Structure formats: structure tokens, C-alpha cells
Amino acid sequence: MPESRDSLLADCRQLMATGKWNEARSRLEHALAAAPTDVLIAYTLATAYRLSAAADRAVPLFGNLHNAVPDMPEAAVGLAFSLAELGRTRDAETVLRRFSVRHPGQASPYTALGEIRLKSGMFDGLSRPFAAATAIAPSADALGNLAEILSHERSFDAAERLYRLALEKTPGVPSLELNYAVHLLSQGLLEEGWKHFEARLDPALPDSPIRTLSLPRWDGMAAADRHLLVVSEQGLGDEIRLGAMLPILAENAGSLTVECDPRLLPLYRRSMPSVTFHAFSRVKRSGRGHYSYGWLPKDDGPDCYIEIGSLPLMLTRGQIPLGHTDGFLTTSKPLQDRIGSTLRATAGDRHLVGLSWASGAKQFGRAANYPPLDSWRQLLNLPDICLVSLQYGTAAESVKEMSETIGREILHLDELDLRDDLDSLAALEASLDLVLSVGNATAALAGAVGTTTLELLSFPGWVPLLEEQDFFLGATRRIAQRQLGDWKYPVERARALALRHLGKR
Incomplete structure (x- = not known):
């Protein structure tokens, strides 16, 4: 008996949920070839392409679907996200704005517009599309989205009211509770924050273990x-x-x-x-x-x-903060001595300052979490320092670009595997006088071995702070933007702290 469409789609969604992208895509491709005008099969295949990091294949399929069914909000939203994931943010905005003009009563395009602008680092007036979505459909999801943005913008009281309203409307939604936990923890409201943080374990969340x-x-x-x-x-x-x-x-x-x-x-x-x-x-x-x-x-x-x-x-x-100012991890002394000798042979009497300016994560939207390269020029204009790269992987081109941007040489120890050999990375970081970094595992390890570490962040996230001190790592200061998208404060604050710290040595 031929497989029904409903059965096929249910099977493929289950395959997608368990990460079996190739099998799901293959079955959907065959199904679409047999029924090229089937909207649900086309939409599910386009979604499978997008979610499996094949936005280049999702765009034409979503585009055809959007043209064929121009009143379908899911097609417009899928096309917009796929375009944004290819770096075509303006085209994505155009799709959503045109759809909203034709269908002003649809909330999902406004939400998608807000999410794309957030991930693309376009923060001016960011709350407006989320507010528009909430006005159209004041669901718990819409209220939670707006609350999250207001919390990021440090409008904590307004965010608190919306979060509580959303939680009253739909209690027990794990994604909403988890965002609320981050909202609480970022303000130092620990007792309630840690309780809501348990929502991260709910199996309904796509990344729960x-x-x-x-x-x-x-x-x-x-x-x-x-x-x-x-x-x-x-x-x-x-x-x-x-x-x-x-x-x-x-x-x-x-x-x-x-x-x-x-x-x-x-x-x-x-x-x-x-x-x-x-x-x-x-x-x-x-x-x-x-x-x-x-x-x-x-x-x-x-x-x-x-x-x-x-x-x-x-x-x-x-x-209460743990206060591990000296770190809680012990490095290999022979390894640290060897690496330290190599560094000193190059640096002489200059201060050794480690530098990590990007994360290995490549997902759409991650770039907005990192200062642009030009911002580092002011921060790294420090006297008597030898910069040491903490970038891992094939870092040579990245190190060269950063070196040219700031006009200073950056030492990179090619013989060390800074991604998989954490013993060597820890020994390297313990040999430094200071680490300047974005928020990543490299920065966390530096603080864990007791090296003074300054993290530059767009938003502090779930880690509580006490006057910028990391709740868990006393050697780490996490310096977040005061206004979304503006790196001026984190850069100036980190520079002042770096000068103060290096001046004591």
C-alpha cells in the first residue's frame, strides 16, 4: 500500500527531530518529485534544508512556495530566515515587510523580523517588531519575546511584568521559564533564578539532554x-x-x-x-x-x-559568589614552565596578554556577540605588552587579519592544539599576565586557572555578576554592553581595568 502523505510527513518530522537529516531530506525530495505542487511536502523539505544548515537549498524552495502561496506566513518567514542565514538580511527584511503590509493582522512576520534584526546586530528600535507582534496576538510566546528584548535592553521592570503575565497565561512552558531564569540571574536574583533555571532540563526543549x-x-x-x-x-x-x-x-x-x-x-x-x-x-x-x-x-x-x-x-x-580568585584548576608545571619559557624568549620584559576575539561557533547571529575588529584597536593600545593569540583551529589567517587591524604583532604558538589539548591551553593561559576575550570556553578556562580575565559581552546571560565579577570565577570580570549594539563601554572599561592590572605588575 502506498505511504500516505500524512504518514510520510510524520515520519520525516521524527527523523528531523532525531538529527537524521539526510534520510528525511531524501524521502521528502522523492515525495516532492512525485507531487511537485504539494505545499506541505515542499514546506517540510525547505524547513529540513534550513534547519540542517543548507540555507542555499532552502531559499529557492521557500521562494517558489512564497510565490505560489503568497498568503502563507510560514513560507514568508522560512524564506526570510533562510535569506538571513546566507547574510542577505536586507532581502529578508523586505520579504517580511511586504508580507506585513499585505497581511497586517499576522504576528509571526513581526516576530521573525525582530529575531533576524537581533541576530544580525541591528539593534536600533529592536523592541518595536516584538511589540507589534504582541499587540496583534498577546500570546505567552509574544509576551515572552518582548520581555526578553526589554531585559536585554535593561528595562528590567517592564520585562518583569511581561514575563509574569506570560507565565500566568501559559505556566510550565520551559523556553519561557528558562528565559525568565536568565532575566533573574542577570540581575543577581539568585534564589528564584536558579529555581527557574531547572527548566533547561525539560525534554520539550530541543537541546535538553x-x-x-x-x-x-x-x-x-x-x-x-x-x-x-x-x-x-x-x-x-x-x-x-x-x-x-x-x-x-x-x-x-x-x-x-x-x-x-x-x-x-x-x-x-x-x-x-x-x-x-x-x-x-x-x-x-x-x-x-x-x-x-x-x-x-x-x-x-x-x-x-x-x-x-x-x-x-x-x-x-x-x-553567594565562590570567589576562586586563584582559580580552581591546577596546570601541569613542566608544561607551563616550557610554554612560559617560549613566551618569555619573545616577550622579554613586556606583559604577556592573551587574546581571543571570536568563538568557534558559526551559527547565524553569533557575530553580533563579538566586538568588530576595529573595536579591538583602542582596547589593545596598551603599553609594554606582547599579545598572544588564544585562537584555535586554523587560526593563521584570523591572526594575520587581527594583527593588521590593530597594527601590532600577535604571537601564535602553532605547535599547540588549543582546541583539543586543554592541558596545553590551560598551561599557556596560566603563563599570561592577562587575558582579553569574548565570552567563550577559552575565557572560562583562563579564569579557572586563576589568570585575570576580562570578557567583553553583548549581554551577561545566565552567569550572575557582582559588580562585574563572575559568580563562579573570581579572576574573571564580565563586561557587558550598557546599550545593545554599542561596544564603547565594554572596550573603554576593559582598557581601564587592563591598565590598572598591568600597572600593578
């Missing part, structure tokens, strides 16, 4: 009588930052096993010898981490588990 783990979850009580398993869940930088709580937990737990990124094993085992560390067994599918636990011992293993991101909620110290 999936585990083959039968242990009960720790409730935060009677740690001294427990063998606890701390499980990994977030990106590397978050894992390092949250790792600052492990020494506290180790002091209170009867026994402690920690699952972590395999690149952290040498550092963690050296720094916390009383703790058992094991590399996670993880497969990423469609942005979601699938963790398996065949490595756990059959006897004398952990009797309960807790996610590393829940430690601030579970531990009583979760309400």
Missing part, C-alpha cells in the same frame, strides 16, 4: 551519606565555569564521580584527586546530547545523580 540512566536524581539532601554522580549537560565553557562548584561538593559528599568532557580529564584529575572523573559517552543528534552510561561500575557505583548546572540550586553556597 537525553540519558540512559536509571539512577534517582539527588534532591540536595544528605550529601555526606551519598555517592553522587555529577552529569555533564552544557557547552564546554559552561561546564568549566560550573566546575568551580565541584570542590565544594567533594568536601560534602560521601563519594563523588563526575562525568565530563574528555578534554578536561587531565586538568580535573590533577586538580581534584579525591574525585573520580570519567569522560562522557555522548552523541549529538540535532543539537541534543544523547548520553549513555555503560561505563558506570556494576558494584559500588553512584546511588544518585545531579546535573552540573543544578549544583548552584542544590548547594547552600549557591547564593
Whole structure:
């Protein structure tokens, strides 16, 4: 019996949800070839292209669909996002504005316009399209979107009112609760913020972890009588930052096993010898981490588990900054001595300043989180310094471009693998006098080994701050924009702090 269209689409959506993009796309392509005028098949295939990082293939398909069904908001929105992901932001705006003129009662194009402008770094009047969407359809999603932007713009009271209204309308929506948690934590409202931060674990979220783990979850009580398993869940930088709580937990737990990124094993085992560390067994599918636990011992293993991101909620110290001003990770002394000697041979008596100006993440919208190269020229005009690149991967071209932009040589140690050999990266950063960085794992590791670190951010995110001090890493100052899109304050503030710090050495 021939497969029905509804069955095909349901199967393909399930394949997409589990990261099996090639199979989903192949089946949809065959289906569309057999039924070239089927709107739902065409839309689902175009969406599969866009979500699997093939926006170049999504654009013509969404374009044809938009022309054929000009009143379909999903086609207009899909086309706009695909164009924006190819860097054609103005074309994306044109599609959405024209659709909104023809259909002023549709909220989704206004929301899409706001999201595209946010991710493209076009912050002027950013709240207006979200406000328009809310006026048309004051749903919990629309209220939450507007609240998130107002919180980013530091209109905290207005954001708070909208968040509470949205949560009252539709309680228990994990994405809304998680955004509300970030709103609270960014203001230092920790007790309530950490409670709402638990929403990140809801399986309804597309990036929440999936585990083959039968242990009960720790409730935060009677740690001294427990063998606890701390499980990994977030990106590397978050894992390092949250790792600052492990020494506290180790002091209170009867026994402690920690699952972590395999690149952290040498550092963690050296720094916390009383703790058992094991590399996670993880497969990423469609942005979601699938963790398996065949490595756990059959006897004398952990009797309960807790996610590393829940430690601030579970531990009583979760309400005050940890203050690890000297760092909590111990580097390899021979490795640090060797790297330090190499650096000093070039720098002489100059201060060694590490520099990381971009993240390895390439998703659409990430560039808005980083200062443009020209902004670094003013910041890096510091006396008596030797700049050291902390960029990883094939960094030669990036280092050359930055060096030409700021008019200063940047030392890059080509022999070090700064992405996968975190022991070497930690030793390099511990040899420096100062690190200047955007918010990434490189910056988190620098603070974790105790090197004074200044992070330049568009928005502080979920990490609480006390007068710019990182809640978890006392050696780190996180300097966020005062106005979205304006890097003037972070650059000037970081320069002043750098001069003060280097002047003391």
C-alpha cells in the first residue's frame, strides 16, 4: 500500500527531530518529485534544508512556495530566515515587510523580523517588531519575546511584568521559564533564578539532554551519606565555569564521580584527586546530547545523580559568589614552565596578554556577540605588552587579519592544539599576565586557572555578576554592553581595568 502523505510527513518530522537529516531530506525530495505542487511536502523539505544548515537549498524552495502561496506566513518567514542565514538580511527584511503590509493582522512576520534584526546586530528600535507582534496576538510566546528584548535592553521592570503575565497565561512552558531564569540571574536574583533555571532540563526543549540512566536524581539532601554522580549537560565553557562548584561538593559528599568532557580529564584529575572523573559517552543528534552510561561500575557505583548546572540550586553556597580568585584548576608545571619559557624568549620584559576575539561557533547571529575588529584597536593600545593569540583551529589567517587591524604583532604558538589539548591551553593561559576575550570556553578556562580575565559581552546571560565579577570565577570580570549594539563601554572599561592590572605588575 502506498505511504500516505500524512504518514510520510510524520515520519520525516521524527527523523528531523532525531538529527537524521539526510534520510528525511531524501524521502521528502522523492515525495516532492512525485507531487511537485504539494505545499506541505515542499514546506517540510525547505524547513529540513534550513534547519540542517543548507540555507542555499532552502531559499529557492521557500521562494517558489512564497510565490505560489503568497498568503502563507510560514513560507514568508522560512524564506526570510533562510535569506538571513546566507547574510542577505536586507532581502529578508523586505520579504517580511511586504508580507506585513499585505497581511497586517499576522504576528509571526513581526516576530521573525525582530529575531533576524537581533541576530544580525541591528539593534536600533529592536523592541518595536516584538511589540507589534504582541499587540496583534498577546500570546505567552509574544509576551515572552518582548520581555526578553526589554531585559536585554535593561528595562528590567517592564520585562518583569511581561514575563509574569506570560507565565500566568501559559505556566510550565520551559523556553519561557528558562528565559525568565536568565532575566533573574542577570540581575543577581539568585534564589528564584536558579529555581527557574531547572527548566533547561525539560525534554520539550530541543537541546535538553537525553540519558540512559536509571539512577534517582539527588534532591540536595544528605550529601555526606551519598555517592553522587555529577552529569555533564552544557557547552564546554559552561561546564568549566560550573566546575568551580565541584570542590565544594567533594568536601560534602560521601563519594563523588563526575562525568565530563574528555578534554578536561587531565586538568580535573590533577586538580581534584579525591574525585573520580570519567569522560562522557555522548552523541549529538540535532543539537541534543544523547548520553549513555555503560561505563558506570556494576558494584559500588553512584546511588544518585545531579546535573552540573543544578549544583548552584542544590548547594547552600549557591547564593553567594565562590570567589576562586586563584582559580580552581591546577596546570601541569613542566608544561607551563616550557610554554612560559617560549613566551618569555619573545616577550622579554613586556606583559604577556592573551587574546581571543571570536568563538568557534558559526551559527547565524553569533557575530553580533563579538566586538568588530576595529573595536579591538583602542582596547589593545596598551603599553609594554606582547599579545598572544588564544585562537584555535586554523587560526593563521584570523591572526594575520587581527594583527593588521590593530597594527601590532600577535604571537601564535602553532605547535599547540588549543582546541583539543586543554592541558596545553590551560598551561599557556596560566603563563599570561592577562587575558582579553569574548565570552567563550577559552575565557572560562583562563579564569579557572586563576589568570585575570576580562570578557567583553553583548549581554551577561545566565552567569550572575557582582559588580562585574563572575559568580563562579573570581579572576574573571564580565563586561557587558550598557546599550545593545554599542561596544564603547565594554572596550573603554576593559582598557581601564587592563591598565590598572598591568600597572600593578
